[in-house]
Amino acid sequence: MTRSLLHQILDYDNRADPYPIYEELRRTPVHHEEDGPYVISTYYEIRSLLHDPRISSDARNLASAGDDPLDESAQEGQGALPPSFLRLDPPEHDRLRRMTNRHFGPPHSPHRVDDMRPELHDIVTGLIDGIADPGRIDLVEQFSYPFPVTVICRLLGVPREDEARFHSWADTIAASLDPDPDADPAQRGKESGDARMQLGMYLAGLIEERRKKPGTDMLSLLATARGPDGTMTTMELLSTAALLLIAGHETTVNLVTNGMLTLLRNPDVLQRLRADPRLAVPIVEELLRFEPPVQLVPQRTPLADIEIHGVTIPKGASLWLVLASGNRDPRRFPDPDRFDPDRKDIQHLGLGSGIHSCFGAPLARLEAQHALAELARRLENPRLLEDPPPYRRNAVLRGPRHLSIACDGIRP
Template identity: 55%
Template sequence: MTAETLLERITDYASRPDPYPLYAELRDAGPVVRQADGSYLVGTYHEIVGVLHDPRFSADPRNRTIPPPPPLPETRHLPFLRLDDPEHDRLRTLAMRPFGPPHSPHRVDAMRGEITRITGELVEGLRGRDHVDIVDDLAYPLPVTVICRLLGVPGEDEPRFRAWTDLLIASADISPGEDSAERVETGRAAQQEMGAYLLDLAERRRGRPTGDLLSDFVNEPDPQLRLTGEELAVTAVLLLVAGHETTVNLIANGVLTLLRHPGELERLRREPGLLPQTVEELLRYEPPVHLRERVPLADVEIAGTVVPEGTSVILALASGNRDPARFQDPDRFDPARKDNAHLGFGSGVHLCYGAPLARIEAQTALGALLSGLGTAALVQDPPPYRRNAMLRGPRHLLVGF
C-alpha cells in the first residue's frame, strides 16, 4: 500500500462505508500525490479551493490526455457543469433565467410551502410502521417530486427517468474499471433518450405556457436568450438529474449521521433553530459529493508540484472538508460549528447551481423527522452503499422503531 494507490483504494467499493482514514493518509502524503495511472490526487482544503478558482484548470473532460479518457460523446453540447467559460457562463445564465432576476421572488423560495406539503405527506405515510427505508420512503421521492414539479415532468414517468439516471450516474463515476468505456456508452445512450423525452415535453408547450421550467425555456421571447433544441435537452437532463441525485445522499447521510450521534440529535430536537447550521455541518462532515475532476490547460504548479497539461487532477472534496489545517477538530460532528466554509457544494464558477433547493429540501426533511428519530435505531450499520465513489450515499437506510 503506497500513496500512488490511494485513488484506487478510495474508489474501491470496500472503502465506501468509511473512506475518511484514506483521506487522512492522502493529506499526510502531501497536498498533491501522483497516482500510478498518471493522475494527480489533491486532498488539502486550500489547494482544492485554489484549483477550483483557477481558470487554468478545465472542467471539460475532452481536454484530458493523461491517463487517456474513455470515449466521449461526439458533441459540443456537454452539460454546462462540464464546460468552461465563456460557454459555461452563457448556458448557466440562460438556465437560471426562468428562476427570475435577483430582485424578484426566487422560484425556489416560492416552492417552500410545496416542499413542506410533499414532505408532510411522505412522513405521514411512515406512521405506524415498525421500520422504514429512509432512502426509498423519503430521501429519494422528496427531491424527485420537487424537481418534477419545477420542470413540469409527469410524476408517473418517474420509473423511466430513474433508470436513465442510474445509467448516467454510473457513466460519470470516477472509479476506474475495465467497464468504463461501456459505462460511458450506456450513459450516452441514456442521456440521448432522456434528452429527447424532455425536449418532446417542452415542444408540446411551445406557444402554450404552463408555468414550469420546460415551458419557460421553450417560450423564451428573446431569440438571443433562447436555448437551441440540443442545448435545452442537455440542460434539462442536467437539472433533472442534479436536481435530485445529490439531495438523496444529503438527506440519507444526514439521518445516518444524526442516528450515530444521539446527543446531537437530542440537542437538535430541543433547539430546532440549529437545523440550518446542522445541514451545513452535514455538507462538511458527510458530503454527498466526494470527488471532482479538473484538467490543467497548461503545466501548472500546485503546492510545489508541477502538474502537466492535460493530466487528470482529482479533487477529494470530502478530504478537504476534514482538513485540520482549515477546520478545528474536523472529525467531530458539530452542528453549531462556526466558520463552516465547506466544499459540500464545490466552489468557484461551478458552485452547485441547485444548492438553495438542496438546502431547503434537507432542512425540511430532517425537521419533519426530528420527532420520530428519537425512538429510531439503525437496522444495519454501516448500511449498504451505492456503487458510485464520487456521489457517496447509502443505497438503503433501514431504520426500526
C-alpha cells in the same frame, strides 16, 4: 501487496468510511501515481484550483480525451446529449448558466425557491404520513429518494408518473461519473451514451409540448424565453434540462440520507433539533462539510502547466479534487472528524466553489432542512437497524443505498 490509495478510494469495501484513506492522502498534497490522475486532497489547494481560470471543466481539453470514458463530447456522434454547462468553460458556461438562472434565482426570479416552502412541507408531510410500518423503515426508498424527485419534477414540470422511466437513465448517467478502473471503458461509454440519448428523446417530447402549451414551470420558461443572451438551442435546452433533472435529485438523496444517518449516530444533536427546528440550518451546513453528497470531482484539467507544492501538473493532465478530504483538513477545520453543528466559520467545499458551485444549492439546502427537521420532530425514538448501512457503488456521489431504521411511532 498494498493497493494504491486511488484504488482504495474507489474500492467498494471502503465506501462506508473513506475518511482514513483521505487522511493518508493529505500527507501528500499532490498525489500522483504512474499513468494516473493528479489528486489534490487539501482544503486550501482545492479551493484555489476551483477558482483558478487555468483549470478546465471541459473534457475535450484532456490530453487523452479521445480515450476518456467520461468524455461526453465523444458520445455526441452517437446521438447522445452534448455536455451540460457543468462540463463547459467560459464563455459558453457563463451564458448557459445565466440563461438558466433567470428562471431559478436572483435577480430575475428571487422568490422561485423560497415560494416552494409550503409545497416542500406538504410533500414531506405526505411521505411521513405514508409510512405504514414504523418498526422497519427504509428511509431511502420511502423518503429520501421520492422527496427530491417529486420536488424536481414539479419544479421542471415533468410528470411524476414518468419518474420510473428516467430513474434508470439517471442511475446509469450518475454511475458514469465514477472513475472505476475495473470497468470496461467502452461498455460504460456505450451504456452512458444510450441512457443520455433515451433521456434526450424523452425530454425533447416534453419540450415540444411546453412550447405549444407553456406553463409556469422551469421547462416551459426555458423553452420559450427570449432574454439578453438570446435563446437556447434545442440541444442546449435538452442538456440543461437533463442536468437539472439528474443533479436535482441525485445529490439531495445523499444529503438527506447521510444527514439522518449522522443524526442517529449523534442522538444529542437529534434531540436538540427535535426541540428547536431552527437548528436545521447549521446542521445542514455542518453535514455538507462532514458528509458531503459529492465526494470528489474527477473531471478537471489544466489549460497550462501549473505548480502546486513544488509539483508541476502538466497541461492536459487529469486532475481530481477530493472535496470530502478538503472538508476534513485539520489545517482548515479544528477537530475535523467531529460532527459539530455549532462550528463557526464553516466555509466548506460540500457544494463546490467558484464558477461551478452547485447551481441548485439554495433548493438542496431548503429540502434538507425541511426533511431533517420534520423527521426529527415526528419519528418517536428513531434508531438504526443496520450500521454501517449498505452503500451505493458510486464513489463520487457517495451515500447509503438503503437506510433501515425503526421508531416507536409517528407523531402527528
